[in-house]
Amino acid sequence: GSLVTCEFLLQNAASVNQPDAYGRGPLHHATTLGHTGQVCLFLKRGASQNAVDIDNKTPLAIAVEAANADIVTLLRLAKMNDEMRESEGPYGQSGQYAANSHTEMQYRKCMQEFISRQLEET
Numbered sequence: 001g002s003l004v005t006c007e008f009l010l011q012n013a014a015s016v017n018q019p020d021a022y023g024r025g026p027l028h029h030a031t032t033l034g035h036t037g038q039v040c041l042f043l044k045r046g047a048s049q050n051a052v053d054i055d056n057k058t059p060l061a062i063a064v065e066a067a068n069a070d071i072v073t074l075l076r077l078a079k080m081n082d083e084m085r086e087s088e089g090p091y092g093q094s095g096q097y098a099a100n101s102h103t104e105m106q107y108r109k110c111m112q113e114f115i116s117r118q119l120e121e122t
Contacts, residue, residue, distance in 0.1 A: 003037045016045045023053040031059040036070050040115065043078045077111060 006026070010016060019025045027047040030038035039059070043049070052058055060079070063071040 003041060006038055006041055010045050016042055016047045017051065025051055027059045028053055028062060031062045031071055034066065034068055034071065036074065039071050039074055049075060049079055
């Protein structure tokens with residue numbers, strides 16, 4: 001499916017984590033098909049990176065098997081961001097941190113560079 005179609009469906013209440021009969025959600029399918037833009041969209045919309053399919057594979061495992069370096073990088077960056085959000089909070093507390101924190105700024109810069117490189121290649 002196209003990126004525009006996916007965005008339309010998500011804006012109209014489609015579930016970003018709805019699995020099919022094989023336990024594969026949209027993130028699994030986008031990863032399998034090598035659709036980097038869709039992977040990015042689904043991650044931004046809160047797709048579960050830890051969801052496993054009937055073969056007990058996560059989207060990251062699928063990307064590694066397919067040797068898709070761009071999607072592996074994107075999934076690892078998103079996972080790193082999730083881990084940072086869980087471990088770093090205001091005054092040493094766990095939880096989300098401010099949008100202007102150093103860690104959040106570094107993550108956003110990294111993601112912007114990655115996405116701009118993807119756009120240059122297409």
